[in-house]
Amino acid sequence: MNDIPLYNDLIEKIKEILTLNSGISLLYIDCSKVTKIEQVFGKKIYGDVLRKIKGAVIGMKGKEIMPEDIVATDNLDGSEFLVFLSKKPEGKDFSADGFDMMCKKVSDCLNSAIFPITFPYLQTKPKISVGYSIILHNPLIKEERLINKLIEDAKLMAGYREFKRLVQTKETLQELIIKENISTFFQPVVNLNTFEIIGYEALSRGPEHTEYRSPAVLFDAAAETGLLLELDRLCRKKALLNARSLSPRYKLFINCLPSAIHDPEFKDEYLKAFIKEVAINPANIILEVTEREAVENFDLFKKAVSYYSSDTGFAIAVDNTGSGFSSLEMVVELKPQFIKLAMTVIRGIDKNILKQELVRAISSLSGKINSIIIAEGIETQEELKVLQDIGIPYGQGFLFAHPAFPFPGIKRF
Template structure:
């Protein structure tokens, strides 16, 4: 089988041929498909949904949309050349739709098309997209897009025109796409709910080091979902929690996990514990219960720093500051994370008045080679010292960056230069 026999029109059909780099359009292929449909008595039609291309066009224009659709078409062709018959056909949908259609025209009057051909084609295409998306859709996408497929089997009914039946088959296949999207979304939601119900999260700890002495000053607790799952990354974990309105519950579990993993915590070091502003509404976060939990870990309030991201919205700073002052009176400290990464940075910095200011890695990475970054960190250090706060540079990867932080007078550093986040003890 060859991809050209699967994918391209005759040279005189619409001016495109095997060297054009573009697929046959559905309108150009209609007569050919209808003839085969009449002769065989049936066909299978797959719709490959390229909705992700909509965002590419909105951001980068119609030429980027064309390139992305052609790239998707080439991936489909590549699978078709290996999996389909010579009479089968790959084509683009009508104008304005980011879809690829595959007509299975090698009609055999049994269910093998549903049992074998379709599942084999879908699996191979999904694997190819996952493997090659970074290259195929460069520079528009950084990761493999979600590409859904729908399918319809259509038996020829002479009461209707072949064209009418074909377009009905397309609509049915599109409905199948939407059904598959909804089904996968339900399954994903259930998987996430199981994680939350089972409290199946754990914590790893990243060292925060004194810049001048290289002594570990603290550890930041970072939550992780189940290993080898789609929710392992905290970005995906909290992204799903936000999507399913379960952020509060996940935040509670993350704090609990951070404390569980801190049993036998190294003496003389601080524990940075990420919290959301809503944490103050958690019954387990009330002072008496929290201090009781800390005691089980042999920790005191003075050992704990509550870390709040600049990117988190604090709806009422007055209420927040009341809670902050109360917990400070007990010995807890506060850190502002991701400083400089959001729009509300200066307001959050002034209103929260943190004990530690963590500069986002965007301002630390390459600081040894960038005078602007050096000036910015120096200016922030001046502000921090007037506030009585210490500065932590995040995202350190190279010794040269650490050396520059030392020259600038930055107090602490954090990053993979000091090792990747790991559990403090073996997981049970």
């Protein structure tokens, strides 16, 4: 167990450093964004994740921080850490710029170390915030009050640095959207009995050699900077433009947010003219509605969806079904033509009876509402065999082909 004490339990030692050095410096490390894991996956999984995070923080000793530095937690939850610097390291610049560089180094180190721990649950970067502060010893003021002020200032600095990060992220994404710097890759959707390709899903990627190449990072950054609609609109546009050469015998699956249904640039004459321009049969287009956004009003949403089915001829698919309650609610409300099972449900299904029963239940539901099921993220022959036995008709995943451009074939079986 990586036990890190509360800073109150170490207050005498901290006061001693403050007096001895005539001042003290602090790094505040905020990992509180990972508490979302507890809300979704429960306290046991969150406890395991937090234990590993504490190990990563302690592991910085002798590297990013000095072995003598005091590491403590600021709360009982243990998701916020305080590093009291025991002394000025030799050759280190403790100016504002020097501290800022140290914060960046610690932040980069922890984000890299914690990413593989939290990604299976958050599906994005953990976003660790780090702030710093310095306080000088004042013999007229109680040491406890000085230390509390030190912590308060470091938290404010962490908030300021996080604000700067968001501004820089927004500027980067705005430039990416303006320059339309999005690539489209296609992954085949396959008949699981005949192994014939029935269509392709269009998948968007950010610029090569950047963190935004990952769609999870790209769309998460757009969500936190208020640019989801703009990015989603661009990805849909690029998907349709890049699919112009797709054979008319194939379906085209395009991801879209629920809000896209109300986008004025994605309806009426504007949409019809664009579809005509790219020369794709509307009956071959399936809109995959993702649950990245919550649907606030299902009655309005259903009316908008029915417009796409009746007026444009598009079909609707609900993406990531089985990954949470909202996707199942969307299936029940929309009764879509296609249901796409989440890869988290498919991963390791051959070893998990509960996942198998969940897929059987969704398969039974699909028959009652006349929906077609597609399993996402199939990676092994064993997973494929279970899905075939259950009677899932279609699927996609690395077992058949990785996403590519223009339109990849599938591996031989």
